[in-house]
Amino acid sequence: MSIKISNLSHTYSKGTTFEKKALDDINITIERGEFIGLIGHTGSGKSTLIQHLNVLLRPDTGSIIIDGEDIHADKGRLKAIRSKVGLVFQYPEHQLFEMTVFKDVAFGPANMGIAEDETRQRVEDALAIVGIPPELHEKSPFELSGGQKRRVAIAGVLAMKPEILVLDEPTAGLDPRGRDEILGRIKEMHEKLKLTVILVSHSMEDIARLVDRIFVINHGKIALFGPPAEIFAQTQQLETIGLSSTQAAYVAKHLQEKGFKLPDGIYTVDGAVTEILKVVRG
């Protein structure tokens, strides 16, 4: 039970002057229940990759097998696959359109042909997960604050009960509190509902705090992959790609250079605090 991406390539606008190879022979295996971080600079192919995961784009070559099924094989299974793989786009609040919060969240389940009772239940559950109180359910989504809008939009995808949740920079443009709230909810869902989560983010700190494994994508290829401790230790490689390591990793590295006997593999603030205290207190 996993996602297996093999030899995936995709080229935009083939045969025109705008031709651009966005993905070049991508090979990834993701196990069920993993929390994956996907990082790469703007235009590296992250968005193209995740759009393949729920068949919004079709590969030129290669395949994606989810739970033993080639998701691009059968057009009749499109809806089933799209409810299995929930994709939350960047700035998802821009897709809100209904008269009320409730109706907007119900859009997905309704499209899947789910009965009214069940839809109601799912919508209420999804809104509860993202922390939208019931008194807001009948309000217009356009009256809400930015953070609330985004949570409603995420609920719109959750209401489809995906087994794999893909989020494209879910915290872009939010204040620190909104960001922490959303990431906290995502972590909670990952643990409680055993969701497989793929998080695309530019914030190394967020990635470091949350994920089990990281894929670094550069010019449409997987440049690095491994657990955060391994990835964030490779400061130089990350910087050549136009990314960076976490601030905690930089602090630890500088301290090491100044002669402090810190262990390698520090990349989170909490980890750094523990290790530095150990050294300081002897």
Add this chain to the structure above:
Amino acid sequence: MLKITIGQYYHANSFIHRLDARMKLLCTIIFITVLFFVGNFLGYALAAVYLAIVIMASKVPPKYLFRGLRAILFIIVFTTFLNVFFTQGEDILFAIGPVQITLQGLLNAARMATRLVMLIVGSSILTLTTTPIQLTDAIEFSLKPFKKIGVPAHEIAMMMTIALRFIPTLIEEMDKIMKAQMARGADFDTGGLIKKAKSLVPLLVPLFISSFRRADDLALAMEARCYRGDVGRTRMKQMKLAMRDYKALAVMTIFVALIFALEYLARIWGIW
């Protein structure tokens, strides 16, 4: 993704690209007008050759040009159909019941189709080789004489600039929203007319909202940079006619003269 050639600039460095936008606009208008005077096939052949030379000189790939035709394919087919079946004429080729297909009908249909294709291709060359900004500057310039009778030339030009500028942005935005709704199981392709129209609501509402937001932002950004309309406004790029523009005009004039000469001869010789 939607592919719209009209209003899309194709960047290249060619003689046609370097021409003054006003001259290109003038030549395009002349070309289109002349097309309506051509009645014989020699004239069409000449116009086609002329167009082919201009296309080659513009360095725009022909494939790119003709892609724009796809959008109006229906209109071309429809007019051809109308002309073939509903033109009255003496030389009946064959008839099925009340429907007659005449030689005149076929000729008319061929003429109309050629004219339409050349019309679109001709005007596409203008938009493909001229940046929207240059084009609207040219339009503003040509509307200037009408300012005295209250035509808001500058405002019209500015509106066109903004509209053209936002076509690609809106297409991109639409693509994004469409994908986001498809990820939630929206279906834009199947179903009857009413179902299809209904399925557009989740697309159009967000698109309108984002357009208003963009309009707001743009107005603010323009005001912040002291935009106050036409009065006292100078240009970063002054439009100046160069030698090449006069050359282009000369070529155009020769073409027009040839077309009318051919037309005259065709009448005397009795060519279709």
